[in-house]
Amino acid sequence: MIQKPFIPVLRELARAYQNFESYSAPHIRSLGLTPSQFDIVATLGNTSGMSFKELGEKTLITKGTLTGVVDRLEAKNLARRVASQSDGRSQIVQLTRKGEALFERVFPAHLSHIERAFTGFSQAEMDDMEAMLGRLREALSAVGTK
Amino acid sequence: MIQKPFIPVLRELARAYQNFESYSAPHIRSLGLTPSQFDIVATLGNTSGMSFKELGEKTLITKGTLTGVVDRLEAKNLARRVASQSDGRSQIVQLTRKGEALFERVFPAHLSHIERAFTGFSQAEMDDMEAMLGRLREALSAVGTK
DNA sequence: TATTGTTATACTCTATAACTATA
DNA sequence: TATAGTTATAGAGTATAACAATA
DSSP: OOOOTHHHHHHHHHHHHHHHHHHHHHHHHHTTOOHHHHHHHHHHTTSSOEEHHHHHHHHTOOHHHHHHHHHHHHHTTSEEEEEOSSOTTOEEEEEOHHHHHHHHHHHHHHHHHHHGGGTTOOHHHHHHHHHHHHHHHHHHHHHHHO | OOOOTHHHHHHHHHHHHHHHHHHHHHHHHHTTOOHHHHHHHHHHTTSSOEEHHHHHHHHTOOHHHHHHHHHHHHHTTSEEEEEOSSOTTOEEEEEOHHHHHHHHHHHHHHHHHHHGGGTTOOHHHHHHHHHHHHHHHHHHHHHHHO
8 A cells, every 4th residue: 555645745734833833832821822822923914903813824723712712812912803984893902002012022932932943954944945835835725625 | 123934834723723613514424423533432443452552642532531432432332341351450551343344434434524625735735734844843842841 | 859731719711692882 | 705803612721729548
């Protein structure tokens, strides 16, 4: 029985991502956030805010769940809801000043720790990886819609 | 401000994996399994079983959670616990015949659907991707321990 | 003493679907 | 009628830590 050649690709993809996650998650939790909450904070960082719909699309968190996640960020005073001016149904989610401060303090630290993983890679290799992963991402994205 | 070159690599990695997951998850749920449960079934497939410790290491599910996940697979009659003969503290988890049948029926179908994503890649490209992702996985794995 | 797996707690995420209000 | 977000429900995963049995 011949193993299909894409299977190792998927396995390595999953393991690489899981290694990334299992490094990230404890660091995120040490900040008092869950991975989902961090995802929202990172998505809202350096923006003027966005609607639930947009936030849901970027983070792949469904609307029912998103309400709860944003509730918890509001309870921690890291985010706020603002009514949209152009659409009465829509709420804009923004980081509060405290949320921005957290983002600015934490995000670079988060990245600089993980940067150490890339010391063995040249710029050209990283460019290659980016391009290849981009193709892979697109290919995997297309499957879902076909 | 210069963007660090590894950031796009991580972003593409996360998106590629999430695209894979968001295709997979609905298919898995349509089988009456959660992603964690499927992960266990896929890990136990084509093996004679393994201890909770080993299963936890392979799937990155912690022991407390694993007890519950295996409970649910047992309730569905897809897996069973067997006392280890060599270590009185250890339980071996195995697929039942029903679990094996599910694995054999479902796993190839799951893969063959996703195989369509790879029609645009040559064998050489897939080999490249595998090698590159392998390096990335190792690099990201090492970060967690340093 | 250390390890394997279980139990207990409290919280968070998840899918799903009904619901309100706006468009 | 359709869309944006909320609410409700039930189930499942999560971290954490205490625990029993065995090594």
